[in-house]
Amino acid sequence: MRRLLVAVAALALAAAGCASDLPPTGASAQPSAAPATSAAASEAASAGTGEQSDFFVQADYDAQLAMRTQTAEGPGDKPWEQAIAPQMVDTAKYKKDGPYHLCFSNAAVNNPWRQVGWTTMQEEVALHKEIKEFTALDAEGKDDKQISDIAELQSKGCDALIISPNTTATLTPAVSGACPEVPVIVFDRGVETDCPVTFIKPIGGYAFGADGAEFLIEKVPAGGKILALRILPGVDVLETRWSAAKVAFDKSQLQVIGVEFTDGDAAKTKSIVSDYIARHGKIDGVWMDAGATAVAAIEAFEDAGVPVPAFVGEDQQDFLQKWKDGNLTAVAPTYPTYQWRTPIIAALKILKGEEVPKMWNLPQPKITQENLGTYLQPNMPLLHYALCGCESMPGFPGKWGGK
Amino acid sequence: MKRAIPIFVVLAGLLVAIAAANPFFLEPAGFLAFLKRVAPLAILAAGQYFVIVSGEFDLSVGSLVTVEVVVAARLIDGDEAMTWPVLALLVVIGLLVGLVNGLVTTRLRVPSFITTLGAMLILSGAVFLWTGGAPRGALSQGFRVFGREGVWAVAILAVVVVAAVLLMRADFGRTLVAAGDNEKAARLSGVRVDRVRVFAFMLSGLSAAVAGILLGGFAGVSAQVGQSLEFQAITAVVLGGVVLGGGRGHVVAAIAGAFTLEALFTLLNLHGISGALEYAVQGVIIIAAVAVGGLRLPALRLTPSKV
Numbered sequence: 001m002r003r004l005l006v007a008v009a010a011l012a013l014a015a016a017g018c019a020s021d022l023p024p025t026g027a028s029a030q031p032s033a034a035p036a037t038s039a040a041a042s043e044a045a046s047a048g049t050g051e052q053s054d055f056f057v058q059a060d061y062d063a064q065l066a067m068r069t070q071t072a073e074g075p076g077d078k079p080w081e082q083a084i085a086p087q088m089v090d091t092a093k094y095k096k097d098g099p100y101h102l103c104f105s106n107a108a109v110n111n112p113w114r115q116v117g118w119t120t121m122q123e124e125v126a127l128h129k130e131i132k133e134f135t136a137l138d139a140e141g142k143d144d145k146q147i148s149d150i151a152e153l154q155s156k157g158c159d160a161l162i163i164s165p166n167t168t169a170t171l172t173p174a175v176s177g178a179c180p181e182v183p184v185i186v187f188d189r190g191v192e193t194d195c196p197v198t199f200i201k202p203i204g205g206y207a208f209g210a211d212g213a214e215f216l217i218e219k220v221p222a223g224g225k226i227l228a229l230r231i232l233p234g235v236d237v238l239e240t241r242w243s244a245a246k247v248a249f250d251k252s253q254l255q256v257i258g259v260e261f262t263d264g265d266a267a268k269t270k271s272i273v274s275d276y277i278a279r280h281g282k283i284d285g286v287w288m289d290a291g292a293t294a295v296a297a298i299e300a301f302e303d304a305g306v307p308v309p310a311f312v313g314e315d316q317q318d319f320l321q322k323w324k325d326g327n328l329t330a331v332a333p334t335y336p337t338y339q340w341r342t343p344i345i346a347a348l349k350i351l352k353g354e355e356v357p358k359m360w361n362l363p364q365p366k367i368t369q370e371n372l373g374t375y376l377q378p379n380m381p382l383l384h385y386a387l388c389g390c391e392s393m394p395g396f397p398g399k400w401g402g403k
Numbered sequence: 404m405k406r407a408i409p410i411f412v413v414l415a416g417l418l419v420a421i422a423a424a425n426p427f428f429l430e431p432a433g434f435l436a437f438l439k440r441v442a443p444l445a446i447l448a449a450g451q452y453f454v455i456v457s458g459e460f461d462l463s464v465g466s467l468v469t470v471e472v473v474v475a476a477r478l479i480d481g482d483e484a485m486t487w488p489v490l491a492l493l494v495v496i497g498l499l500v501g502l503v504n505g506l507v508t509t510r511l512r513v514p515s516f517i518t519t520l521g522a523m524l525i526l527s528g529a530v531f532l533w534t535g536g537a538p539r540g541a542l543s544q545g546f547r548v549f550g551r552e553g554v555w556a557v558a559i560l561a562v563v564v565v566a567a568v569l570l571m572r573a574d575f576g577r578t579l580v581a582a583g584d585n586e587k588a589a590r591l592s593g594v595r596v597d598r599v600r601v602f603a604f605m606l607s608g609l610s611a612a613v614a615g616i617l618l619g620g621f622a623g624v625s626a627q628v629g630q631s632l633e634f635q636a637i638t639a640v641v642l643g644g645v646v647l648g649g650g651r652g653h654v655v656a657a658i659a660g661a662f663t664l665e666a667l668f669t670l671l672n673l674h675g676i677s678g679a680l681e682y683a684v685q686g687v688i689i690i691a692a693v694a695v696g697g698l699r700l701p702a703l704r705l706t707p708s709k710v
Binding site (some may be wrong): 117253264274279381 | 425433436545
């Protein structure tokens with residue numbers, strides 16, 4: 001009997017948790033990498049989207065949305081060499097004769113996106129004979145390891161140091177420390193210092209999130225029910241995606257019935273979507289902050305025997321294949337993996353004394369019904385990202401696991 | 404069996420609460436979806452039960468599930484013809500890992516907590532090394548049908564439950580409980596303790612193979628598929644009133660523990676609570692259940708009860 005009492009007590013405790021319902025967007029306990037804008041944060045939650053993220057910065061949001069329609073400078077067939085609204089900086093002081101030793105501190109290679117990118121970067125290195133040595137250290141997703149990696153690389157006689165930071169705030173001092181020693185190139189995630197010679201990134205998370213949300217607003221009739229799926233709270237690159245989508249949904253006539261965290265896990269995603277289908281009967285659109293579990297979410301609709309609604313995915317082959325096979329109404333914003341080519345190109349430009357953009361904003365295309373055929377590559381692995389910009393490289397497709 | 408009554412009461416309460424929050428649960432399709440979701444954990448709990456009741460632990464099942472799914476995807480690579488050979492191979496891998504766990508524990512006298520912790524690390528390290536963090540390949544439709552079609556998953560679960568009950572009623576079951584209850588006494592009365600324990604580990608490995616087949620079928624390839632499943636399985640078993648350290652508890656109650664845990668997660672999810680709180684709830688349950696088990700022990704000595 002006592003056993004039963006405790007079991008009941010445990011349940012009561014769990015039930016008590018229900019009363020203190022978390023806001024759907026989840027207040028982040030992590031220190032914000034960007035200053036919060038209180039005006040946006042206090043905006044009333046009107047469309048079921050909850051409070052605005054602490055990471056939301058209006059100026060960055062405006063800049064990124066504007067960049068989507070600006071024409072990039074540079075060769076049109078090589079988007080990884082293009083830059084949007086570049087402000088060039090002089091690099092004459094770094095000029096030296098080759099051959100060169102390039103170094104790379106990588107945050108991790110722990111997901112398919114980073115794997116595709118890492119392969120692409122290595123192939124880019126192989127294209128340049130003037131690179132005699134390329135030293136790369138993998139931080140395995142750990143800030144502390146990356147800090148010591150960066151210190152270690154400084155003693156290896158690198159001519160240029162490329163850094164893909166694991167987290168923004170924690171890696172900033174390490175990057176600042178390296179800047180006086182060697183020309184530093186940062187890409188993918190940012191740092192809170194402008195000491196690197198160049199910072200390379202696609203347009204960014206706001207543009208990514210807005211692309212998906214705007215597609216749903218266009219395709220789903222007013223009053224339609226939208227389910228938003230996010231990986232986890234508190235990561236700036238993901239917070240910006242959702243916060244831009246939230247702004248768009250708040251202005252729309254759509255009803256966001258849920259904002260859920262999936263941990264990026266396929267089984268969990270599928271269960272969550274199944275639960276929503278069961279509870280709401282009909283869902284008219286699904287927004288996702290990353291496409292890796294999009295196919296699992298689509299399968300939840302298939303298995304429930306209901307039509308697949310309008311979907312936001314990403315440029316992974318499994319999603320593109322499903323899109324074509326099921327003739328879906330879908331869009332795929334991208335965070336192109338071709339950005340892994342750019343740091344090598346930038347490093348060589350810097351060492352040759354050619355000017356580079358201070359903020360190297362790469363184009364960030366989206367895949368639509370019209371250009372789906374261009375990006376769907378049935379010979380590539382299901383988890384391959386289409387925007388690798390690697391099709392003309394000598395190792396393609398074998399190095400990326402394709403046939 | 405008396406110990407098992409509370410878990411059924413709690414389970415019934417949770418099911419009523421779910422039905423109240425989501426009437427769809429009462430429809431056949433809704434209940435089938437729930438059963439499909441419970442099946443992998445229930446099967447893992449059955450496997451874990453054999454190990455725990457014999458006085459040991461198996462922490463390696465979560466990593467083993469991941470290994471099974473990743474290996475299956477890599478070897479099948481979308482080719483339907485490979486489905487059955489690979490399914491057979493998965494079962495062999497599961498049994499083999501169990502055999503190694505069992506032999507290291509019984510022959511080398513390494514405590515099973517350490518043996519299976521080591522196995523967990525070795526397996527997850529091996530998966531990471533082999534995949535570099537992201538799996539390759541794809542499962543065939545023929546493979547996925549077991550986890551995607553609710554009927555298949557429920558049929559497999561039913562077979563596992565019946566088999567587990569029959570095993571526990573056979574000589575194997577009695578010797579297993581005896582080994583967990585009092586190893587010395589069991590040895591003196593002629594029980595081959597080491598052998599039944601090795602069998603128990605092999606059953607646990609087999610359960611991980613079956614759970615991997617269902618989970619891979621449900622949602623496809625993922626390198627995180629087995630994450631923390633070992634703790635969920637142990638929580639389920641403990642929740643079912645099975646005593647850590649062995650010797651007491653019923654397999655049906657352990658499986659009911661898995662149902663209860665999954666029902667609790669479903670209920671939390673229905674009320675919009677998920678993510679980190681799931682772990683917290685699991686933690687509270689595991690501590691509370693063991694604390695209650697400890698409190699009961701003196702009472703048991705006064706009035707010897709049957710298992």
